[in-house]
Amino acid sequence: MPSTPAHDRALSALDRFRVELPSWGFADTGTRFGKFFQDAAASNLEEKLHDAGHVHQLTAACPTVAVHVLWDFDDASDTSSAEKTKKMAADHGVSIGSVNPNLFQDQEYRHGSLCSPDASARERAMTHCRESIALGAAVGSKSLAMWMADGTNYPGQDSIRRRFGALKEAYVQLASHMRDAWPGATFLAEYKPFEPAFYQTDIPDWGASLLLCQAAGDNAKVLVDTGHHLPGCNIEQIVALLLAEGRLGGFHFNDRKYADDDLTLGSIDPYAVFRIFHEIASFEHDTGLAPGGAGVDYMIDQSHNLKPKLEAMVQTVCEAQKQFAKAQLVDRAKLAEFQGAGDLVGAETVLKEAYEADVSGLLAEWRRAHGAAEDPLATLRSSGVIEQLGKERAAAREAAGGQRGGGYA
């Protein structure tokens, strides 16, 4: 691709485009029907950080790793090992990213956590969140990602208004506590329309998340998980509106066909990913912000049962960079002209031209300049790293009595 202003803009925008890896994406995982184990799956935080570090080495785009408190830390209340954790991450060339409290696996949460009718369950959840905040501050993270499985399964099971009221009170308290205990960090509020609750979820959509964030304060922003929408939902419109309200905190990237399928980003609908990036780039352009200026965090949230985990992550990062770069190529002056003239075909063609542009040369150029592999996925697949890790980890597991663990239950 020749060096044009659009090309150079895309190259420098890529410098600020970072994709956070989920620690749980490298560990044993499965569906509720079963797990298919992989020898190379990571069993503990050190192995997860190792694998994330390898993805970062190949892509130069993933310097942080999201952690899930109970899956990655033995004791949420113990911040004394924070320095060790920070060093462990640094040894693998990464640092700790968003901290995800776990409000769904304790027996006390049968009827919910922060929304439970049971005061002791609510208090337990608050304590866990406060501990997660302390942990996040201690490990040098920049955000707390709140997702709760709270909801009900049957009409009449509980008062929807009481539950949301309790939740709002909790989010107000937690976000306020964060402003003191963890200054500069973002309180991210994720939503999900169903699962594991099937009648009603306490934060079903972006509107509910936005209400909570507006009550909680300026450090609270909405987290859009691309798998958490009902079929046909226009995610890029949600993104556009949240940006306009100053409340788009970040993403959990994955793709879906039916529900929360955790498929690799863009495997089903790459154009939708492009359209999301286009809305962000368009907002930054119209408000005079540099690329990345909107302060959106891009995180992957995928647990792979069938694809090799490292491959799935590298594939996702490359897909994200590809669609992100294409979105930078949109000719915004031309688009505005067509929009102003009511020329639908002209406007759509501008978007399609960028979407259909071949950015492989541009991405290779960026990767060469940043010490990444020119084709990260091909390099990983031919390197033998996954096979080698598989051998080592299978042997270590056998020596430890065949126990598997450290994964997404």
Ligand code: LRH
């Ligand atoms: C829930 C979810 C949430 C969790 C993660 C493991 O479906 O998207 O973000 O923390 O999966």
Ligand code: MN
């Ligand atoms: Mn998620």
Ligand code: MN
């Ligand atoms: Mn999910």
